[in-house]
Amino acid sequence: MKTNDPLQELARLASENKPETFEQWLRIGMDSGGIAAGAERLLSACRKLVEDHNLPCEIQKSGSYGYAYLDPLVEIKSKSLPPVLYGRVTPEKVSSVTLDHLSAEKLADDHIIASRQYGTALTDPTQSILVLDTSCEEGDKTKFFQSSFQDEIASKLPDSSLSVVRALDMGIYHEGLVVQLLPSRVTYTNVLSRDISRIVTTSLGENKVLKDLLWTKPDPQCRIVLRNCGLLDPEHLGEALARGTYRGLAKALAKNSPDEAIREIEESGLRGRGGAGFPTGLKWKLTREPKADRKFVICNADEGDPGAFMDRSILEGDPHAVLEGLLIAGYAVGANKGYFYVRAEYPLAIQRIQKALEDARQCGLLGENILGSGWSFDAEIRLGAGAFVCGEETALIASIEGCRGSPSPRPPYPSVEGLWGYPTCINNVETLAAAPWILDHGAEAYAQHGTGSSRGTKVFAVTGKVQNAQLVEVPMGTSVHEIIYPICGGVQDQAHIKGVQTGGPSGGIIPENKLETPVTYENLMQLGSIMGSGGMLVMDERDCMVDVAAFYLKFCVDESCGKCAPCRVGGYQMLQLLLKITRGRGSVEDIKQIERICQSMQKASLCGLGQTAANPILSTLRYFRDEYIAYIEGGTAYARKRKKLLSQGESLQQAS
Amino acid sequence: MEAATLPPLEEMDETTRDEIETSVAKWKDAEGNLIMILHEIQNRHGYVPRASSLLLAREMNIPLARIYEVLTFYHYFRLVPQGDHNITVCNGTACYLKGSGRLLSELEKQLGIKDGETTEDRMFHLETVRCIGCCGMAPALVVDKKTIGKNSPMDIPPILEKIRQQEKTHEDQ
Numbered sequence: 001m002k003t004n005d006p007l008q009e010l011a012r013l014a015s016e017n018k019p020e021t022f023e024q025w026l027r028i029g030m031d032s033g034g035i036a037a038g039a040e041r042l043l044s045a046c047r048k049l050v051e052d053h054n055l056p057c058e059i060q061k062s063g064s065y066g067y068a069y070l071d072p073l074v075e076i077k078s079k080s081l082p083p084v085l086y087g088r089v090t091p092e093k094v095s096s097v098t099l100d101h102l103s104a105e106k107l108a109d110d111h112i113i114a115s116r117q118y119g120t121a122l123t124d125p126t127q128s129i130l131v132l133d134t135s136c137e138e139g140d141k142t143k144f145f146q147s148s149f150q151d152e153i154a155s156k157l158p159d160s161s162l163s164v165v166r167a168l169d170m171g172i173y174h175e176g177l178v179v180q181l182l183p184s185r186v187t188y189t190n191v192l193s194r195d196i197s198r199i200v201t202t203s204l205g206e207n208k209v210l211k212d213l214l215w216t217k218p219d220p221q222c223r224i225v226l227r228n229c230g231l232l233d234p235e236h237l238g239e240a241l242a243r244g245t246y247r248g249l250a251k252a253l254a255k256n257s258p259d260e261a262i263r264e265i266e267e268s269g270l271r272g273r274g275g276a277g278f279p280t281g282l283k284w285k286l287t288r289e290p291k292a293d294r295k296f297v298i299c300n301a302d303e304g305d306p307g308a309f310m311d312r313s314i315l316e317g318d319p320h321a322v323l324e325g326l327l328i329a330g331y332a333v334g335a336n337k338g339y340f341y342v343r344a345e346y347p348l349a350i351q352r353i354q355k356a357l358e359d360a361r362q363c364g365l366l367g368e369n370i371l372g373s374g375w376s377f378d379a380e381i382r383l384g385a386g387a388f389v390c391g392e393e394t395a396l397i398a399s400i401e402g403c404r405g406s407p408s409p410r411p412p413y414p415s416v417e418g419l420w421g422y423p424t425c426i427n428n429v430e431t432l433a434a435a436p437w438i439l440d441h442g443a444e445a446y447a448q449h450g451t452g453s454s455r456g457t458k459v460f461a462v463t464g465k466v467q468n469a470q471l472v473e474v475p476m477g478t479s480v481h482e483i484i485y486p487i488c489g490g491v492q493d494q495a496h497i498k499g500v501q502t503g504g505p506s507g508g509i510i511p512e513n514k515l516e517t518p519v520t521y522e523n524l525m526q527l528g529s530i531m532g533s534g535g536m537l538v539m540d541e542r543d544c545m546v547d548v549a550a551f552y553l554k555f556c557v558d559e560s561c562g563k564c565a566p567c568r569v570g571g572y573q574m575l576q577l578l579l580k581i582t583r584g585r586g587s588v589e590d591i592k593q594i595e596r597i598c599q600s601m602q603k604a605s606l607c608g609l610g611q612t613a614a615n616p617i618l619s620t621l622r623y624f625r626d627e628y629i630a631y632i633e634g635g636t637a638y639a640r641k642r643k644k645l646l647s648q649g650e651s652l653q654q655a656s
Numbered sequence: 657m658e659a660a661t662l663p664p665l666e667e668m669d670e671t672t673r674d675e676i677e678t679s680v681a682k683w684k685d686a687e688g689n690l691i692m693i694l695h696e697i698q699n700r701h702g703y704v705p706r707a708s709s710l711l712l713a714r715e716m717n718i719p720l721a722r723i724y725e726v727l728t729f730y731h732y733f734r735l736v737p738q739g740d741h742n743i744t745v746c747n748g749t750a751c752y753l754k755g756s757g758r759l760l761s762e763l764e765k766q767l768g769i770k771d772g773e774t775t776e777d778r779m780f781h782l783e784t785v786r787c788i789g790c791c792g793m794a795p796a797l798v799v800d801k802k803t804i805g806k807n808s809p810m811d812i813p814p815i816l817e818k819i820r821q822q823e824k825t826h827e828d829q
Contacts, residue, residue, distance in 0.1 A: 036793045036803035068792020306748030306787035313789075344695060344732050345788055382688070383695050385730030386786065402688035404729040420687065463750035463791035470792060504749070535791075537749050551752055555786075561729070649755060 004372030006253040010246055013363055013371075017238035022058040022077075024102060026050075029073035029230060031064035031316040032348050033309070037071035038091060045091040046074075046098065055102055063317020065230030066471030068309075070113060070169060073230070076101045082183060086111040087168050107165040114170040116219040119185035122207050129204075130167040130180040134189075142166050145177050148193065152200045162204065172215065173467070173489035188213035220487055222449060224457045225433045226473050229317030234352050237359040240320035246365060248436030249324050252331060253373040261332045262288065265435060267443035269455030274300055274391070274428030275503065275532045276608070277454075277521040280435070286415040287333040287425040295335035296424040299326050299432055300396060301342040301349065304388035305504030306555070308535035310459040311429040313471055315342070315349035318433065319356035323379065325432025327370070328439060330377045333425045338379035341396055345386065353381055388505070388559035392607045393418075393426050395561065406563045407607035428533070430459055451477030454520035464501075464537035465492045474519075481515040484538060495540035495651075499623065503532025505552045505559075506612035508619025509545065528619040530612065542651040544642060545624040546631060549616050550578045556613035567610030570601045574617065584639030586632050595621065675700060676711045690716070690726060694733060703734035731786075739774045739781035741819050743767075744798040748787030751795040755808070759795055760784065762809035766816055779823065780816075 026046055030039050043059070050057050065073060070087030074094065077083040078101055089097055089111055100108040107128055114130055129149060133142040149164040170178045176190035179199065186209055188199065195213060202208050223229075232239040240246070252261040266281025287295065299322060303311040315322060326338045342350050357379060360366040368376045382400045389395045390405040397419050399405040418424025427435075434456060438446045447455045454476035460483060463469045467489035474483060480500050484490065491497045499509040502519075508529030510517065517523050521531050539548065557571040574597045577590045598614035605611045621628065631639055645652065679696045683689035693716075697708050704727055713720040727733045745751075745760045760782075764770055767780050774781040790796045793805025799815060 032788070032803065033790050033792050033805075036790045036796060036805040071792065303789065304786065306752075307750045307791055308787075309789035309791050345785065380686075383692060384732075385691060385695070386732035387730050388786070399691065400688050402690035402692075402726070404725050461791060463794060464753050469750070469794070501749070535749070537753065539753065543753060548753075551749070647758060649758075 006250040006371035006373045007247075009364075009371040010241075010250040013246075013365070014238075014241040017241055017363065019236060019238040019242055020058075023079055024056055025058040025060055025077050026098065026102075027060040027062050027075040027233075029064050029071065029075075030061040031313060032346070033068045033313075034064055034072045035348070039072040041091040042072050042074070042089065042094055045094050049095050049098055053099065053103070055098075057102055061233050061235070062231065063229045063234045064313050064471075066226060066313060066473075067113065067169075067468075068470045069468040073113075074098075075230075078102050078105050080105055081107070085113040085115075087113045106163055109166040110168055112165060112167045112169075114167055114180050114187075115185055116171040116221065117185060118180075118187045118215050118217075118219070120209070120214065120216060122181065122184045122186055122203060122209050124183055125207055126162065126181040126184065126204050128163045128165055128182045130165055130170070130182065132167040132170050132178050133176070134170065134173050134178050135176050141177065145191075145193075145196070148196050149179075149200070152196050153204065156197070156200050157205060160204070169468075171219070171487075173486065175215075178215075187215040189215045217486075220478060220482060221473055222457050222475050223473050224437050224446070224449075225314065225430055225459050226317070226471065227437065228321060229313060229471075232318070234317055234319055235355045237320065237356070237363060240318070244440065245318075245320045245436070246324050246371075248439035249327050249331070249365075250371055252328055252439050253371055253375065256373075258288065258332045258334060261328060261439060264439055264443045265332070268438045268446040269443075269450065269453070270431065270434055270438060270446065271454065271521065272428055273430035273434070273458065273534065275506065275530060277531055280427065280431055283415060283425055283427070284329060284332045286413070287335075287423050290416055290423045292423050294337070294420075294422045295333055296419045296422060297326055297329045297333060297335045297338045298396065298400065298419070298424060298426045299338065299340045299429060300391065300393075300426050301340055301346075301353075301429050302384040302390050302396065303343060303346075303429070303533065304391045304559075305506075305533045305535050307463055307501075307504060307537050308461045308533045310461050310471055310534050312346050312349055314429050314433050314459075315346070316352055319349075319352045320360070321433045321436060322429055323353070323356050323360060323366075324436040325427070325434070326379055327366070327377055328435050329425055329427055329432060330379075331375060333423070335425070336377050338377065339400055339419075340379065340381045341384060341390070341400060342381055343386070344383045350381060350383070357381070387561075388555070389561045389607070389609050392609060395607065396426060397424060404561070406561045407609075409606060430534070449475035450520075451475075451518060452520055453522065458519070458531070458534055460534045460536045462488050462536045462538065465495060465497075465540040465543070466490070466538040467492050476520055477518040479516050479518050480510055480536070483519075483536065484515070488538075491538060491540050493540075495542065498539045498541055498543060498545070501529075501537040501539060501548070501616075502535065503530035503612075503615070504535050505555045506530060506608065506615055507532045507535075508615045509539070509548075509623060511623040528622055529615065540651075542645075542649055544646055545620045545627045546578070546582055547642075547646060549620040550575070550582055552616040553578060553613065556609060559609065560613075561609075564604075564606040564610060566601045566604040567606070567613065570597045570605075571610070571613055573597060574601075574614075578617070581628060581631050582639060582643075584631055584634060584636035586628075588629075588632060591621065591625075591628055591632075672705070672707055673711060676708060676715055680712070680715045690718075690723065691730075694723070694727065698733060701737070703737050706735075736774075737778075739778045740823070741779060741800055742781045742783070742798075743815075744788075745771075745782075745784045746788045746790065746794070746796040746798070747784040748789075748791060748794070750791035751787075754794040756784075756795040758809050759797065759807055759812065762812045766812055780819075
């Protein structure tokens, strides 16, 4: 077999598949979230618009940036303006936005999403000004400030062609009037009416920064896993190659040493992002060690945790990154076959992985002699069928084998005896998407983020009663408060936060007074929760914790495979007791009994599902015991009142 | 569902036999192929008919119980046909907190059926799903494979009305 330098081979592939560049383009965020918000109707509206007005403009598709609350997203590039991201562009509004931007070459009001990379120096003279009132008081003053700015510019700089545009989102919240100067991205916050004349004379007239108003906080987010999401067409291999995908693999292959790749991952401190946080490098090493005829790697894309959507977004936005990760894992452990185990509920993700596999196979990135290295590997998709327990490694393996997804006792661990009895390495989507970046940029670059034994970044899906439900990627060690308030804009309707649930049905609730805790595997464990796959559910004063606990327990009872008694019987009996309490017929004795069952389930269950099913109950009992007591002491009258309030979405305080 | 009411295998309709034979041939060499074949059958019919399972058992030379243990274990597989229009309420945690329960009870009230049931005229099938991953659009509904986000109980009657209208114009033609 002829072997070549993989890096040269990759460069050849990249130049052969180089994506065409266009002077004017329009890119629509076509992930499931965007489509739910109307991206498909938007696409056809755009096509019609381009045709009707004969616009020389290429229409492209991309994955999601993660700004779920601003869907559907459209990015537009005109001849003279840099690319601008527009949000909440409905099919009805797209024509005015597009025509403004493309034909008139001016920014459209009310839809611009400002970049999070704020500038601190006024290098270039300002061309446009974005304004947005971010204060939480009644009445949006954005329009008022826009006209004040326009008047001021007209009187002080009568010859200027500066435009003042109302923005949709600046990534800065509750900081009064926010003003951003483009293209320098110098951003001023808490601007008052009297500051306007200063800004116009000094910053616009003399090109000087006003230090007292300047926003100097750097963007708390750091996109490693989401590096390409929203920036490329996920169904286009050429675009992925142009953005450096498969470079990590080529580098690993060029070094011709799987041990070297494992060492790199070990040094980066990457831990499993699926929930348990097992060191990825160690897992690869353990799978590499045993001698076997065949070995397998599996990408666990069975994102069963309700309320988490990061894996779906990554697969829909950047499938090649995950495939590259799977290839690297395969190379490191010595496997020649990989599987994507994907939820059947994610049809778009399945379709995009399928396309990625076909394209990669066609280019020699999959199959025999990959990148001329002499190493062969192939991968295929296996569909899940709606069983939460299949997130557990042994159950997942059983499901790929075509059986019921029942877990088996460990050891033997899958790294020794996994799929069809051969050593198998299972990694989560996010873990696999991070691995190529680490091999490309080096372990050190990854390990410089994070804290203690939790290194690198983590993607969180922040949802629930939060102002801006979205994907957030932050370095490990960022506090929950930082994620919820500065990044996601706080709680919806200015309501009072009660807690943040992490880890889904296996996790617990972080109460309000613990929100400053830096998010690490260990800290969350100490608080009685887990990192989990990264779902963060914000709960406010209107939510009842006993009800939430019952919701999660019901989930685990439904999902229990029934193989072991502690989970099958314990979960059911505990749910009966919990429902008895929510009907107002419980006693203090019931709480004690619940706690006893929790302990037995934790100790005696066969797999992670049963062992962690008690977490939401124990966590709510730990921090919100008074809510359980209120049900017990208030009896049926209280229970009825609470039920009514819950169905109306109101809090106890509002009612009294 | 009784085996006795089924026709003998030889008399079973040709298309079902062709389908099963194609699927089995396609997946013959893949290890652990059963679930993938069942997905194909369900994609074609919207559920897994007992006749298909019987044929599949014979084609693959495995006991029928082996197929049914898989079918009944996974939530995704259905053993009965759905309605012409399927309405799925997402019951992920984000949707639950934002009132998916209210959506479900409104749908149950409007359609006169419970979660998991089909209307008598087979026009609507109502079910809940764990999570469809559109948590940013909570509470979400999936109506005939199209996801609709940020719903309130007030949005339900127009959605149903639109489908009924479509059916009516369809019938008139």
